[in-house]
Amino acid sequence: MRKLLKTLEERFFFVLMAGSTAFLALLLLMIITIIVYKGLPSLTWEMVSQTPKGGYYFGREGGLLNAIIGSLYLASGAVALSLSISLPLALAMNVYFRNRKKLVNGIRFILDLLWGIPSIVYGAFGFTIMIYLGIRASLLAGIITVSIFILPIMVRAMDEVMKNVPLSLLESAFSLGSTRREVAFKVVTRQCFPGIITAVLLAFGRGIGDVAAVLFTTGYTDNIPTSLMDQTATLPLAVFFQLGSPIPEVQNRAYAAALILTVIILAISVATRLLSRKFHKTSIK
Amino acid sequence: MENPIISIRNLNLYFEKQHVLKNINIEIPHNKVTVILGPSGCGKTTLLKTLNRLVDLHDHVKISGKIMLDDKDILVPNIDVTGIRKKMGLLSQKPSPLPMTIFNNVAYGLRINGLRGKRKLMPLVEKHLREANLWDEVKDRLRDPASRLSIGQQQRLCLARGLAVNPEIILADEPTSALDPISSTVIEQQFAELKKHYTIVMVTHVLRQARRIADHIVFMYLGEVIEQGPAREFFNNPKEQKTRDYLKGAFN
Ligand SMILES: Nc1ncnc2c1ncn2[C@@H]1O[C@H](COP(=O)(O)OP(=O)(O)O)[C@@H](O)[C@H]1O
Ligand SMILES: [Mg+2]
Numbered sequence: 001m002r003k004l005l006k007t008l009e010e011r012f013f014f015v016l017m018a019g020s021t022a023f024l025a026l027l028l029l030m031i032i033t034i035i036v037y038k039g040l041p042s043l044t045w046e047m048v049s050q051t052p053k054g055g056y057y058f059g060r061e062g063g064l065l066n067a068i069i070g071s072l073y074l075a076s077g078a079v080a081l082s083l084s085i086s087l088p089l090a091l092a093m094n095v096y097f098r099n100r101k102k103l104v105n106g107i108r109f110i111l112d113l114l115w116g117i118p119s120i121v122y123g124a125f126g127f128t129i130m131i132y133l134g135i136r137a138s139l140l141a142g143i144i145t146v147s148i149f150i151l152p153i154m155v156r157a158m159d160e161v162m163k164n165v166p167l168s169l170l171e172s173a174f175s176l177g178s179t180r181r182e183v184a185f186k187v188v189t190r191q192c193f194p195g196i197i198t199a200v201l202l203a204f205g206r207g208i209g210d211v212a213a214v215l216f217t218t219g220y221t222d223n224i225p226t227s228l229m230d231q232t233a234t235l236p237l238a239v240f241f242q243l244g245s246p247i248p249e250v251q252n253r254a255y256a257a258a259l260i261l262t263v264i265i266l267a268i269s270v271a272t273r274l275l276s277r278k279f280h281k282t283s284i285k
Numbered sequence: 286m287e288n289p290i291i292s293i294r295n296l297n298l299y300f301e302k303q304h305v306l307k308n309i310n311i312e313i314p315h316n317k318v319t320v321i322l323g324p325s326g327c328g329k330t331t332l333l334k335t336l337n338r339l340v341d342l343h344d345h346v347k348i349s350g351k352i353m354l355d356d357k358d359i360l361v362p363n364i365d366v367t368g369i370r371k372k373m374g375l376l377s378q379k380p381s382p383l384p385m386t387i388f389n390n391v392a393y394g395l396r397i398n399g400l401r402g403k404r405k406l407m408p409l410v411e412k413h414l415r416e417a418n419l420w421d422e423v424k425d426r427l428r429d430p431a432s433r434l435s436i437g438q439q440q441r442l443c444l445a446r447g448l449a450v451n452p453e454i455i456l457a458d459e460p461t462s463a464l465d466p467i468s469s470t471v472i473e474q475q476f477a478e479l480k481k482h483y484t485i486v487m488v489t490h491v492l493r494q495a496r497r498i499a500d501h502i503v504f505m506y507l508g509e510v511i512e513q514g515p516a517r518e519f520f521n522n523p524k525e526q527k528t529r530d531y532l533k534g535a536f537n
Pocket of ligand 2 (some may be wrong): 326329330331458
């Protein structure tokens with residue numbers, strides 16, 4: 001009887017696990033199928049190589065190059081800005097303040113709170129600051145807003161990897177007479193390189209895909225931005241606007257834009273994984 | 286003792302409320318192998334980590350007393366901690382190579398002291414790898430990640446890396462406990478060689494090993510120093526009852 005229950009239990013959890021995996025795979029497949037099915041026919045070379053011409057939003061000629069470039073600028077800028085704060089912060093939490101558990105846990109708590117705040121709130125916050133400082137909607141305002149929004153994601157993702165650096169590794173680095181800066185940047189950064197890449201990737205994906213944070217801050221224009229103070233279009237907003245159109249052809253272009261966004265994220269993810277694998281070799285397990 | 290290189294005076298250490306080192310007084314002689322002996326949990330590792338201030342990395346540590354090195358108390362708060370650590374190489378129980386190539390592991394120690402440029406680094410890397418008796422095994426694979434070496438080779442790599450910093454003292458915490466017998470013997474032989482130029486402080490709980498290589502012995506039990514002195518005297522003519530019990534294998 002006991003044995004029977006045990007087998008049943010095991011069977012149950014196996015079915016649950018297999019079921020959820022299948023469900024997730026199916027969901028992913030469906031999303032990709034819909035985007036490809038609806039978007040691919042509209043995805044012409046013109047779409048990725050030209051900016052919108054007059055009448056583009058009524059289904060006539062032109063493309064979304066402005067939004068593609070805009071999104072890449074925005075996400076790269078935001079990731080770079082955010083990285084320059086989050087890497088030192090994560091290192092500080094795990095090297096400099098290694099013996100200040102309470103302080104570090106306090107920072108973690110605040111970051112987790114920030115992580116939980118919806119991006120529209122960051123958008124509104126960015127908008128308020130913009131008005132207060134008298135900056136117009138621009139690439140710069142968008143970069144700043146998005147970088148704040150992805151900051152907690154990046155720091156916590158790095159922090160989770162750095163937390164797991166074995167104490168023995170830190171001890172051996174310190175016992176050689178390394179300064180904390182050397183331990184942070186030469187040892188911990190190297191040990192955690194794959195994790196840092198993953199964190200950057202995660203933040204990039206969130207940053208490039210978000211609508212709400214850029215809704216009020218970047219403006220929208222048919223031109224490719226040439227300076228930080230220019231307004232800029234982004235892919236998520238392009239999806240958003242076109243999907244709201246009553247013209248079926250324009251709606252399909254929304255799916256094409258979503259497809260472009262997906263492909264960009266996929267390409268960057270593959271490229272960074274390859275890069276991180278190169279460094280993974282020397283990590284200490 | 287004449288001119289001990291390190292002398293520890295009235296050292297007490299607490300982890301939170303736990304009294305781990307109890308009024309420790311130790312003198313460590315120059316260019317000898319001093320073995321710190323005692324059953325596990327008696328505070329040997331903690332003592333070593335106090336010597337090079339690695340305990341600073343821990344939360345809630347309270348220390349009092351003095352540790353004199355070159356007539357300077359290294360426990361005072363505003364001392365140059367990295368300078369102290371450079372004077373003492375530490376070999377830990379489990380070898381812990383840095384996440385880089387074999388070459389760079391050793392070069393790391395050299396670069397810490399400001400050396401740059403492959404042409405300057407290479408001969409010194411070779412010299413220290415030879416000192417650790419590892420050169421012949423790795424000379425064709427210096428570009429491999431250190432993590433690919435066997436545990437015994439990793440420990441010798443850590444020794445080479447430590448020597449590259451040019452220390453005066455080598456602290457070793459049961460450096461052979463994770464190693465196979467052959468690598469252990471190699472490490473022991475290297476220590477016998479290295480003591481010409483370095484002061485070695487080695488922790489062990491293996492009596493036979495202590496008999497083989499110790500010049501000087503410190504015997505600890507439950508956070509206290511029970512007895513210390515020249516090795517021969519310690520083994521042939523122990524003064525304390527606890528030492529006699531320990532030597533008979535009463536607690537291990
Ligand atoms: N980081 C720490 N925090 C709290 N207690 C510790 C810590 N490190 C060691 N201890 C305690 O200190 C005592 C001595 O440990 P240790 O120095 O490792 O002994 P040994 O090396 O002789 O086996 C043990 O009771 C251990 O539990
Ligand atoms: Mg120990």
